[in-house]
Amino acid sequence: MALLADLKSLNKSERGAVIASFLGWTLDAFDFFIVVMVLPNIAKDFNTAIPAVAEAIFWTLVMRPVGAFVFGYIADRFGRRLTLMIDILLYSAVELASAFAPDLTTFLILRALFGLAMGGEWGVGSSLVMESIPARLRGPISGFLQEGYAMGYLLAASLYWAAYDLVGWRGMFVIGALPALLVVYIRSGVKESPAWETREKVSTADMLRTVGKNWKIVLYIVVMMSCFNAFSHGTQDLYPTFLKVQHKLDVSSVAILTIIANLGAIVGGLSFGVFSEKIGRRRAIVIAVLLALPIIPLWAFSTSFIGLAAGAFLMQIAVQGAWGVIPVHLNELSPSDVRGTIPGFTYQLGNAVISTLAHYQAGLALSRGGDYGFALAVTAGVVAVLVALVVGFGYERKGVKMGEA
Numbered sequence: 226m227a228l229l230a231d232l233k234s235l236n237k238s239e240r241g242a243v244i245a246s247f248l249g250w251t252l253d254a255f256d257f258f259i260v261v262m263v264l265p266n267i268a269k270d271f272n273t274a275i276p277a278v279a280e281a282i283f284w285t286l287v288m289r290p291v292g293a294f295v296f297g298y299i300a301d302r303f304g305r306r307l308t309l310m311i312d313i314l315l316y317s318a319v320e321l322a323s324a325f326a327p328d329l330t331t332f333l334i335l336r337a338l339f340g341l342a343m344g345g346e347w348g349v350g351s352s353l354v355m356e357s358i359p360a361r362l363r364g365p366i367s368g369f370l371q372e373g374y375a376m377g378y379l380l381a382a383s384l385y386w387a388a389y390d391l392v393g394w395r396g397m398f399v400i401g402a403l404p405a406l407l408v409v410y411i412r413s414g415v416k417e418s419p420a421w422e423t424r425e426k427v428s429t430a431d432m433l434r435t436v437g438k439n440w441k442i443v444l445y446i447v448v449m450m451s452c453f454n455a456f457s458h459g460t461q462d463l464y465p466t467f468l469k470v471q472h473k474l475d476v477s478s479v480a481i482l483t484i485i486a487n488l489g490a491i492v493g494g495l496s497f498g499v500f501s502e503k504i505g506r507r508r509a510i511v512i513a514v515l516l517a518l519p520i521i522p523l524w525a526f527s528t529s530f531i532g533l534a535a536g537a538f539l540m541q542i543a544v545q546g547a548w549g550v551i552p553v554h555l556n557e558l559s560p561s562d563v564r565g566t567i568p569g570f571t572y573q574l575g576n577a578v579i580s581t582l583a584h585y586q587a588g589l590a591l592s593r594g595g596d597y598g599f600a601l602a603v604t605a606g607v608v609a610v611l612v613a614l615v616v617g618f619g620y621e622r623k624g625v626k627m628g629e630a
Contacts, residue, residue: 254377296345348569368498
């Protein structure tokens with residue numbers, strides 16, 4: 226009840242920032258996961274193998290740090306709000322263009338450009354929110370923000386279930402261009418970050434000096450986010466393919482299981498975001514990732530629909546429970562002068578480090594006769610332990626004042 230009262234106390238501008246950033250990340254993830262849902266269908270249309278189309282995931286991920294750096298720099302120099310609007314318009318335009326790709330090469334180029342735009346949204350949006358809200362609400366709202374990612378995946382799965390047979394994969398990309406409408410809301414209902422407006426304005430040289438002074442923490446965040454991205458992408462990107470190819474499930478069954486997984490993700494993200502405000506960021510993350518280990522056999526090796534559903538729900542509670550702490554954790558760890566740049570850039574650089582993971586997971590599965598469950602299980606087990614170790618022995622700055630150096 227106290228948390229609900231605190232949330233109700235947010236003013237119109239603070240609520241607007243939270244809603245805009247949540248929807249931006251939701252629709253960004255929605256566009257990304259459309260590709261994940263239709264990998265086999267695109268491969269069939271372009272007369273190629275699934276690993277070849279999975280290169281689209283690689284190019285999207287590898288370009289995301291470039292976008293995070295570019296848009297983060299713009300946000301640190303010229304403000305969060307305008308940068309967020311430009312970014313959303315760009316990724317919506319590229320999503321629409323993807324629907325008309327005539328061949329695989331063009332499609333891969335467009336997905337690289339989408340990665341450039343997608344990379345900018347998370348860092349700019351999270352810094353806008355964390356600099357706008359009271360410190361006591363950072364943990365709960367962090368979980369809410371991050372689960373925009375799960376909500377986007379859920380929407381992609383729902384669209385696949387409801388409309389794929391009607392519109393095909395190209396039609397899904399056309400629908401994926403709708404996030405451009407969010408810019409109207411941001412323009413009318415969101416103010417600039419108070420911390421950015423009141424801080425002493427810095428030059429590019431000042432920003433570089435800040436990064437140089439904090440190189441250890443920046444390097445640590447890159448390592449941490451490499452492990453985190455392997456944890457999420459390693460359990461999500463090939464999951465629909467695992468269900469379709471290995472379990473021979475139809476469109477409805479794949480969509481239902483993906484929706485169930487993302488409902489678990491939302492529960493996990495919201496819960497551990499709240500817990501992190503009470504027990505600390507690192508403890509909340511470590512507990513969440515270690516919960517994944519006993520769930521792996523149920524998640525990866527079940528043969529019944531009920532077993533697959535239970536495994537999907539519980540696994541994503543653990544995965545996104547850990548991720549729910551990340552928006553606040555990275556913003557608290559990042560120096561004030563470069564808070565628009567560092568959270569998003571390090572997050573997306575971690576994505577680039579593991580950008581070939583889906584390709585190698587698909588290759589491992591094919592080398593074992595299409596055993597995607599084995600590839601998913603190995604990835605989840607190894608990476609969960611790595612995340613627990615890196616975070617457990619890492620840094621924490623819970624409650625730091627956002628406007629201070």
